[in-house]
Amino acid sequence: MCQLLLGCTTMALVAHSAGFSATYGTYCMFVWCFCFAVTLVIFTLDVTRLHGCMPISWDNFTVAFAMLATLMYVTASVVYPVYFLRSECPSEGCEVRNYRIAVTVCSSVCCFAYGAEVFITRAKPGHVVGYMATVSGLLKVVQAFIACIIFGALANDSEYNRHIPTQYCVVVYSLCFAVTVVVVALTVSGRTSSLRFPFDRFVVIYTFLAVLLYLSAAVVWPIFSFDKKYGTPGRPEDCPRGKCPWDSKLVIAVFTAANLVLYFTDLVYSQRIRFVSHSSA
Template sequence: MPVIVLEARDFTSPLFLMRTWEVIAGGVTFSLAAVEHTDSSVFRTFCMLTWCFFFTLTFLILVLSIIQFHSLIPISWKNLTVTVAVYGALMSLSASVYFPWKVMPHEKAFGRNVVATVASCLTAVAYTSESVMLGSQAQEQKGYMGSLPGMLKILQLWGGCQNITLVVKTISELSGEGHTWQTWVLGVCYVSCVFMSLVTLLVILGDLTGRCLLPFDRFLTGFTLSGVLLYMLATVICFTKILQLRGLKDSMELIITETVLCTISLLAYTVDLAFSIKHFFDRSSM
């Protein structure tokens, strides 16, 4: 099959320019952050993984869009691009916060890290701009992940990844101070929710909704209900930990951040469950 390359005018389209911006800004960010670092904390690992992962993924999307090879890949291209854009915006924003907050105070190359933080913020802006562009398209063009329920599922995955990072950091800081059983329960809740989100995402991106053992709407409703219950438990534990660990400033910062993210995730799952129930009854009444 001959390789088809984009026409010249396509290389100046807003979408192509945004993806180019993402690749350049992402590459600059992790290149600067990787030089002469002295900190190997959980947050540095999170930031580096985020920048490298989305740089690689966006670069592949850019190349595939240039040679028009994506039609031969068994993936829903419209769902993939909007997922990468929205998830990339959220994760890049998180890295742009964590890096100056938790990583830079332990680094010596202050000036280089400031530039890396600015580049990370520009990466987040680029992904946000692409998300807006894709979100303004018609529903048939942006796919299920571009709808509100799809966006909520991306938000759920993002919240789970943030909370897992915070749990790992909390375990390392509170290993000798008790209450670790609560942290391990939180970890199980978050990992379970992330696993369910990944399964849902793979089914949608792989266009496998018709191959599920259960109807896809029931499949989503079951996963979403499980997420609501798990995050209700996690939210109660987080508020309990705040009361138990009063006075520990560094630990309190992490736990309050985790509580806020846990509450956001619970809200996302609750709204998503309402959409799933509504869709289920709408189909039942037809």
């Protein structure tokens, strides 16, 4: 109910006077509308107990969406004030600035509402929960979300097609993202038991391969983007902000390293879980 109240308030403020424009504003509005709509459906199905008729693993779906909504709200709460909030009053008047401040506050508070749901429903010692409620499952959502940020930077004139090694990096991002989405989809749909091979072993093997692939990308991408022989070490002075290939390359390098850390953490946690389970047996 807190998520619905804050989401509705945010959309109302934007539609009334705060406003939005361009690609970044459209993205923020999509985040608020999408999260509100899905949260409303979840709340309705939960109250009416009709979620039992859904052909999905309800617990896995709700915690996965809460994690995704948290990440989406965090980005929207950062992007909106960066592009639409200024210390001085805009041409529309100071009232518009005040509404934009209110939008930023409501969106930021809603991050904590979704984050609290993830914290409450996460796996706890001694409790039987779905895979998506574990650290490994939550990390899968974060990994896929970061991959989407990388894809956005690639599409923003990143010049990745200038070198074959950077094209290899794009293949790495795409392959890991696709398999991660498949893992999440199988878990949410409750189809993991129908596979002909142990799902937990598949996830561990895939995570290990993803660590190796991202490790190679984390080395290759910076070399062919910032080395003097292949790219530009420093940011060009005549490069406009928002449309600079160097900025996109830097974003990709940073989030490649971030995803490498996430996949490695996922692998360590998965091995620890299997070790504890094996020892207790």
